[in-house]
Every structure is written in C-alpha cells, then in structure tokens.
Amino acid sequence: MSTGAPRRGFLRTWIFSVDHKVIGLQYLVASATMLLFGGLLAMAIRWQLAWPWTEMPIVGQLVFGDVGRVISPAAYTALFTMHGTAMVFFAVLPLLTGAFGNYLVPLLVGAPDMAFPRLNAASFWIFLGAMGLFLAGFFVEGGAAESGWTAYPPLATLPSAAPGSGAGQTLWLLAIVVLGVSSILNSLNAVVTVVKMRAPGMTWMRLPLTVWGLLVAAALQLAALPVLTAGGVLQLSDRWIGTAFYTPAGLLVNSVAPEVAGAGGSPLLWQHLFWFYSHPAVYVMVLPAMGFVSDILSVHSRKPVFGYKPMVWAMSSIAGLGLMVWGHHMFTSGLGFEMGRAFMLSTMLIALPSAVKTFNWIATIWGGRIRLTAAMCFALGFVALFVIGGLSGLWLAATPVDVYLHDTYLVVAHFHYIVFGGTVLAVFGALHHWLPKMTGRALSETLGRWHFLGTFVGLNCVFLPMHQLGIAGMIRRTADPSVYQLYEHLAPLNRFVTWSAFALAAWQLLFVVNVLWSLRSGTRVGRNPWEATTLEWEAPSPPGHGNFDRDLVIDCGPYEYGDAAGARDFRPQARSRS
Amino acid sequence: MATVPLPYDAAIDAPLDGHVATAWDSGPPVETGRFGTWVFLASEAFFFGGLLAAYFVLRGSSKAWVEPLSFGLGFTLTGLLVASSVCASISVRRLRAGARRSGSNWMLCASFLALAFLGVQAFEWRELAQEGFTPRGSLAGACFYILTGAHGLHVLAGVVWLAGSGVVLRSGAARTLHAELAALYQHFVDGIWLVLFTLLYLL
Ligand code: HEM
Ligand SMILES: [Cu+2]
Numbered sequence: 046m047s048t049g050a051p052r053r054g055f056l057r058t059w060i061f062s063v064d065h066k067v068i069g070l071q072y073l074v075a076s077a078t079m080l081l082f083g084g085l086l087a088m089a090i091r092w093q094l095a096w097p098w099t100e101m102p103i104v105g106q107l108v109f110g111d112v113g114r115v116i117s118p119a120a121y122t123a124l125f126t127m128h129g130t131a132m133v134f135f136a137v138l139p140l141l142t143g144a145f146g147n148y149l150v151p152l153l154v155g156a157p158d159m160a161f162p163r164l165n166a167a168s169f170w171i172f173l174g175a176m177g178l179f180l181a182g183f184f185v186e187g188g189a190a191e192s193g194w195t196a197y198p199p200l201a202t203l204p205s206a207a208p209g210s211g212a213g214q215t216l217w218l219l220a221i222v223v224l225g226v227s228s229i230l231n232s233l234n235a236v237v238t239v240v241k242m243r244a245p246g247m248t249w250m251r252l253p254l255t256v257w258g259l260l261v262a263a264a265l266q267l268a269a270l271p272v273l274t275a276g277g278v279l280q281l282s283d284r285w286i287g288t289a290f291y292t293p294a295g296l297l298v299n300s301v302a303p304e305v306a307g308a309g310g311s312p313l314l315w316q317h318l319f320w321f322y323s324h325p326a327v328y329v330m331v332l333p334a335m336g337f338v339s340d341i342l343s344v345h346s347r348k349p350v351f352g353y354k355p356m357v358w359a360m361s362s363i364a365g366l367g368l369m370v371w372g373h374h375m376f377t378s379g380l381g382f383e384m385g386r387a388f389m390l391s392t393m394l395i396a397l398p399s400a401v402k403t404f405n406w407i408a409t410i411w412g413g414r415i416r417l418t419a420a421m422c423f424a425l426g427f428v429a430l431f432v433i434g435g436l437s438g439l440w441l442a443a444t445p446v447d448v449y450l451h452d453t454y455l456v457v458a459h460f461h462y463i464v465f466g467g468t469v470l471a472v473f474g475a476l477h478h479w480l481p482k483m484t485g486r487a488l489s490e491t492l493g494r495w496h497f498l499g500t501f502v503g504l505n506c507v508f509l510p511m512h513q514l515g516i517a518g519m520i521r522r523t524a525d526p527s528v529y530q531l532y533e534h535l536a537p538l539n540r541f542v543t544w545s546a547f548a549l550a551a552w553q554l555l556f557v558v559n560v561l562w563s564l565r566s567g568t569r570v571g572r573n574p575w576e577a578t579t580l581e582w583e584a585p586s587p588p589g590h591g592n593f594d595r596d597l598v599i600d601c602g603p604y605e606y607g608d609a610a611g612a613r614d615f616r617p618q619a620r621s622r623s
Numbered sequence: 624m625a626t627v628p629l630p631y632d633a634a635i636d637a638p639l640d641g642h643v644a645t646a647w648d649s650g651p652p653v654e655t656g657r658f659g660t661w662v663f664l665a666s667e668a669f670f671f672g673g674l675l676a677a678y679f680v681l682r683g684s685s686k687a688w689v690e691p692l693s694f695g696l697g698f699t700l701t702g703l704l705v706a707s708s709v710c711a712s713i714s715v716r717r718l719r720a721g722a723r724r725s726g727s728n729w730m731l732c733a734s735f736l737a738l739a740f741l742g743v744q745a746f747e748w749r750e751l752a753q754e755g756f757t758p759r760g761s762l763a764g765a766c767f768y769i770l771t772g773a774h775g776l777h778v779l780a781g782v783v784w785l786a787g788s789g790v791v792l793r794s795g796a797a798r799t800l801h802a803e804l805a806a807l808y809q810h811f812v813d814g815i816w817l818v819l820f821t822l823l824y825l826l
Binding site: 155156157158160161229233234236237240241242243244245247267268269270271272273274275276278279282286287288289290309310311314317318321416417418481487490568569570571572573574575576585586589591592593594595596597 | 639640650674758
C-alpha cells in the first residue's frame with residue numbers, strides 16, 4: 046500500500062508509470078479502443094455483404110464521401126484486412142497478455158510488481174508506436190493494406206499488386222514487426238515474474254490456472270513470435286531492398302512481370318513462417334481465456350477446479366502440439382499428401398487436451414452451488430461456444446473436408462466462435478470478475494446479465510448462419526457475393542447476419558454504460574467481494590503501489606472451496622489475517 | 624445464493640498502514656537479471672532459427688546457389704569475434720577476482736574487437752557488391768546480406784553494451800552482473816556467427 050509513499054502527479058501516476066497495474070490498465074484502454082475500432086470496421090464489412098455497392102447512410106458521407114458514399118472493392122479489401130489485424134494483433138492478444146497479463150500475474154503470484162518494471166513500460170510504449178504505424182496506413186497514398194491479416198505474398202510484397210500494396214502494406218508490416226518486439230518484451234517479463242517472484246509457499250502446483258494460462262501463452266510467444274519477426278524482416282527486405290525471398294520466378298502481376306532481379310523465391314515460405322507463429326498465436330488468444338474461465342467457474346460455483354493437474358498438462362500439451370500443426374492452414378497450398386496427412390493427425394490430436402479441459406469445466410460446476418453472476422454467465426458462455434468452435438476446427442482439420450471448406454465462411458464461423466464466442470466472452474467475464482479489484486467498485490450485475498444474454502444470442506445469430514453460408518460454398522474475402530449466381534439464394538441469410546451484427550454491436554453499449562456507471566457510482570467493494578481464495582483478493586481494492594500491505598505465506602492450493610465448515614466455505618491461499 | 628459482490632467493510636478492507644510487500648525470490652538460484660537474459664537469448668535463437676529455416680528452404684530448392692565469399696575474410700571475421708568473446712570472458716574473470724580496472728580494460732578491448740568485426744564486414748560487403756554479388760542479384764545474395772546484416776546489427780548492439788559496461792565499471796557504479804550479462808550476450812552473438820560462418824563460408 047502506498048500509504049507511506051509520496052503522492053505523485055497525474056502524469057507520473059497514470060502516464061509514465063512503471064507500476065504493473067497502471068500499465069495493465071493502459072493496455073486495457075488501448076486494446077479496448079482497438080476492439081471498438083475493429084468492431085466498427087466489421088459493421089462496414091457487413092453493410093457491403095448485405096447490400097453490395099449501395100450508398101451507406103450517415104457514415105458513408107463521412108468516410109466514403111469522395112467515392113460516392115459506397116465501398117470500393119479496394120476499400121472492402123482494406124476493411125477486412127484491417128479488421129482482422131486490429132482484432133487479432135491489437136485487440137485480443139494485448140487484452141489478454143498486455144492488460145490482464147500485466148495486471149494479474151504479479152498479484153496472483155504474490156509479487157509487488159513485474160520482474161522488470163521499466164522494460165514493462167517500454168513494451169507498452171512500443172505497443173503504442175506499433176498501433177500508430179498500423180493506423181497511419183489509412184492515411185497514406187493507396188490506402189491501408191489489402192492483403193488480409195495473413196499478408197500472403199506476392200500480393201503483400203509487390204507494390205504493384207494492388208492499391209494498398211504500397212505504403213499501406215509497408216506500414217502494416219512495420220507495425221507487426223514493432224508489435225512483435227513489444228510482445229516479446231512483455232512475455233519475457235511475464236515468464237521471469239512467474240519463475241522468479243512467487244511469494245513463499247507459492248509452489249508451481251499452487252498457481253491459479255489463470256497464471257498457468259498466461260505463462261504458457263507467454264512461453265509460446267517467446268518461441269513462435271521471433272519466427273514471424275524473421276519472416277517480416279524478409280518481407281520488408283523484399284519491399285525495400287527489392288530482394289526476391291517470396292517472389293517466384295516467372296510471375297506476372299496484372300500481366301506484367303514485376304521488377305525483381307533474382308526471382309526464384311518461394312511464396313510458400315511466408316505461409317510457413319507466418320503460420321508457424323500465427324497458429325500458436327491462436328492458442329495465445331485462448332489459453333489465458335481458458336485460465337480465466339477455470340478460475341471464474343470455480344469461484345462462482347464454490348467448488349475446486351476439477352482435475353487441476355490435468356488442466357495444467359492440457360494447457361502445456363496444447364501449447365506444445367500447437368507448435369507442430371501450422372500446416373493445417375496450408376492444406377490447399379500444395380503441401381503434398383504426406384505432409385498434409387501429418388498435419389491432419391497432429392491437429393486432430395489437439396482435440397484431446399481441449400476435450401479434457403471442456404469435461405473438466407463441466408465437472409467443476411457439476412453439483413456446485415452456482416452463483417449466477419454476470420462473470421459466471423460469461424464463463425459458461427465461453428464453454429458452450431468454445432465447444433462449437435473446437436468441433437468445427439476438427440472438421441477443418443480433416444484434409445478432404447478442408448479442401449472443400451477452405452476459404453469459405455465456415456472458416457470464418459470457426460474462428461469467430463472461438464475468438465469472439467470464446468475469448469471475448471471470457472474477457473467480459475474476467476472484467477466482471479476483476480474490474481471491482483481494479484477500480485474498487487462493483488459493476489451492475491443486472492445490467493451485466495442482460496448484456497450477456499443479448500451478446501450470447503446476438504453472436505449466435507451472427508456466426509451460426511455463417512456455417513451454412515460456408516457449406517453452401519460462399520467464399521470469404523469476397524466483396525460482392527451477388528456476382529455469383531450460385532450464391533443468390535444466400536442473400537437473405539447474409540442480410541439476416543448483417544442485421545444481427547448491427548444489433549449485437551449496439552448491444553455492447555450496455556457494457557460501456559455499465560462500466561461508466563460503475564466508475565462513477567458503483568458500490569464500493571472490499572478486498573474480497575467474491576469470497577475467493579487467490580492472492581489478489583488479499584490486497585486492497587484497488588491495490589496500492591507494491592500490491593500487498595502485509596507479508597504473504599501461502600500454504601494451500603488456489604481452489605479450496607466448498608468445505609462448509611464454519612461461516613466460510615473457502616480457504617484463502619495466504620495464511621489468514623490475524 | 625449470493626450473486627452480488629460483497630460491499631466494502633472498513634474493519635476488514637481498509638489498507639493497513641506502513642507495510643510494503645517485498646520482492647520474493649523463487650525459482651532457480653540465479654539473479655533475476657541473468658535469468659531474464661537467458662530467456663531473452665532463447666527467444667533470439669528462435670529469431671535466427673526462423674531466418675536459417677528460410678535459408679535452408681531457399682537453398683535447398685534452388686539449382687544455382689553461388690556464394691563468392693572469400694574464406695580469408697570469413698576467417699578474419701571469425702577470429703575477431705571469437706577474440707572479442709574471449710576478452711569479455713577474461714574481463715569477467717578479472718572482475719570476479721576484484722580487479723575492476725583491468726576488468727574494464729578487457730571489456731573495452733572486447734568492444735573494440737567487435738567494432739573491428741563490423742569494419743571488416745563493411746569492407747567485405749563493399750567488395751562483394753562491386754563484384755556484382757548483391758541482395759537483388761540472386762537469392763544467395765539476398766540470404767547472405769540478410770543473415771549477416773541481422774547478425775551485424777546484433778554485433779552493433781554488443782559493441783554498445785560491452786563499451787557501456789566497460790565505461791560504467793570505471794566509474795565504479797556497476798555491479799559485476801551487468802558486465803557478466805554483456806559478456807553472455809557477446810558469447811551468444813559469437814555462437815550465432817559460428818553457425819553462419821559454417822553455413823555461408825564453409826559449406
Ligand atoms: C480444437 C482445436 C482447433 C482445431 C482442430 C482447429 C483447426 C483449424 C483449421 C484446420 C483451420 C484452417 C481452416 C482453413 O483455412 O481452411 C483453422 C483456421 C483458423 N482457426 Fe482454428 N482450430 C482449433 C482451434 C482454434 C483456436 C483455439 C483458435 C483461436 C483462438 C482458432 C483460430 C483460427 C483462425 C483465426 C483460423 C483462420 C485463419 C485464417 O484467417 O485463415 N482455432 N482452424
Ligand atoms: Cu491453426
């Protein structure tokens with residue numbers, strides 16, 4: 046507690062702080078902003094898919110005023126590229142590892158701060174720099190990048206390939222490389238903090254699963270992200286120096302041979318390097334969320350997590366296997382039969398630890414005294430939708446099936462079920478669970494549960510029909526499905542999806558209202574509003590500088606619930622306050 | 624069924640006065656900074672791993688792979704970097720023995736040798752470019768310049784780090800640990816070079 050410390054000015058406290066909690070909140074604000082921004086881009090995408098080439102009301106004038114208020118094909122391509130990138134790299138990943146990672150890791154292991162506080166601040170400022178580079182893409186000649194969030198060459202490497210393949214693409218690449226540096230520093234800090242700064246008695250098998258999730262995610266980042274950086278460096282070199290790492294011989298772009306001297310490179314090389322990172326990245330986007338959900342389910346159903354050790358093993362093996370399955374994104378890229386089969390098998394193996402986790406979650410709440418808080422609702426929503434997303438993943442993992450379904454809306458449905466239905470719901474749950482700790486004030490439970498209900502229904506209305514669109518053959522990344530006669534009958538469904546998406550987006554206002562209301566006039570909460578066991582609940586809400594106002598000694602695991610002896614049905618991890 | 628968070632209770636929830644939590648020390652018995660450096664270097668290894676994977680893929684699938692490199696220059700480069708690494712090691716030994724000033728001298732010496740490495744490399748690049756071996760000319764050229772360039776930037780960082788700790792040691796402010804980490808980094812950069820040297824100049 047900062048009682049003894051001198052008060053500092055606004056700038057020192059909130060802007061140039063090296064306190065892990067402030068940095069966590071900074072990440073939270075920055076990445077929530079990007080989540081909102083990416084969401085708005087998605088609305089424009091849905092507008093185009095429902096009513097292709099029609100004038101956009103209201104915003105059309107503002108954003109597309111100079112091109113007749115309609116979205117051009119190039120603008121559409123930029124829209125989905127920037128949507129995907131904003132969501133994956135600037136919203137979901139930093140929400141988990143930056144916001145929650147920073148805020149929770151030291152608190153949950155009983156440390157006063159991260160291992161390297163200044164490095165931590167640096168990683169946030171580098172992150173902001175990457176965000177600036179990324180957003181600058183909208184304002185340069187030719188517009189923002191247009192090669193999808195996957196940036197496949199030669200579209201991404203040859204400036205002549207598309208309008209956005211010029212400066213916009215360069216800025217995109219720079220943003221990703223710079224962001225990589227930031228994430229590596231951030232992950233390094235997380236790993237070292239968990240290894241070196243656990244409070245006395247906090248053994249490995251007493252760590253809450255949230256910490257395990259964040260730790261395994263950070264380790265994955267450290268191994269896989271540098272490979273993407275290496276690939277990005279090669280792509281920058283192709284663009285700036287004019288090398289031909291990714292440019293094949295004999296390539297024609299718009300029927301002209303591009304000006305590359307030593308061609309003979311390999312576009313597939315990028316796909317390998319990219320997916321070697323980006324498949325593990327999808328687990329980085331889900332492992333911490335799995336951790337949050339395990340903790341929330343346990344606290345709010347007053348039962349220990351079922352099978353703690355299998356949970357830890359499942360996370361670790363998901364991460365380990367996750368490094369060996371990237372080829373499932375390349376089944377149709379000419380991998381060859383043998384490679385395809387190997388990647389199919391390794392991918393299907395991941396279903397095993399995933400299923401272990403799912404059954405353990407169900408067993409955790411089974412027979413519990415469930416408190417249906419907003420946090421709990423969101424955690425339950427995660428489990429339900431993760432199952433759907435995981436199962437469609439299994440379909441896609443079967444090579445023959447994927448040959449048909451690849452690059453259709455079924456893939457879009459698959460990953461949105463996991464990332465939105467799974468991770469984003471888990472983040473909402475985690476916010477309901479931990480915001481009271483961060484701000485000292487409760488959110489409205491009623492509003493929270495209504496928000497959950499609408500979000501859950503809305504998101505199924507948006508993404509469930511996408512399975513059908515995909516099976517009907519509708520390809521993703523197309524600006525105008527109506528030009529293909531075979532998609533004609535899908536138009537009503539597309540409009541339904543769009544209306545649902547608008548409703549879903551509008552519904553999120555409830556959450557914004559809830560947070561703002563809570564900040565102003567939410568009930569003040571104490572140290573432990575949920576009667577939970579883990580260490581963050583030992584600290585005041587919000588915790589002061591240095592986190593804990595007494596020395597901690599940990600003498601039990603994180604999930605001691607349900608033993609209804611006496612007044613309390615839980616046993617805190619730290620030896621009780623005297 | 625309690626579905627709302629418990630409110631504030633001053634008797635339990637008010638912050639206690641005067642206590643500030645300490646940083647604990649768990650995990651393997653090494654300094655936090657050293658452990659962090661290990662993790663960082665492991666991650667760096669994956670970066671070079673990515674570049675090398677690209678190298679193998681491209682080289683393996685290419686019919687004409689010509690690297691007109693001078694073995695003599697390569698050998699000189701290797702000698703300089705290994706010598707730099709050795710100097711850094713000697714420095715650490717001297718420091719552990721309590722000889723600050725001589726430790727600092729060896730550190731500066733290590734930095735200087737690494738700088739010389741970069742000088743020779745610049746010279747080599749110019750010669751090669753004049754012979755027509757350029758990054759745009761062939762994939763072999765592209766790989767050569769990217770690999771040695773990425774490595775060279777790491778050497779540059781090493782030059783600064785080694786010189787920095789050499790100077791700080793003189794002012795008497797630094798702990799030995801800082802110098803040790805600089806040396807560790809230099810060994811890593813040296814090791815990467817030995818791999819590159821083998822692949823580019825020898826094979
Ligand atoms: C049970 C585990 C999973 C399996 C078996 C699986 C399988 C697959 C397969 C085979 C594809 C390639 C589809 C194609 O492009 O044709 C794919 C795509 C994708 N998956 Fe999964 N997946 C799983 C879990 C996840 C998770 C946990 C996430 C994210 C948190 C995720 C995110 C994605 C994304 C973003 C794509 C699309 C990439 C693109 O833009 O092309 N998946 N998945
Ligand atoms: Cu994947």
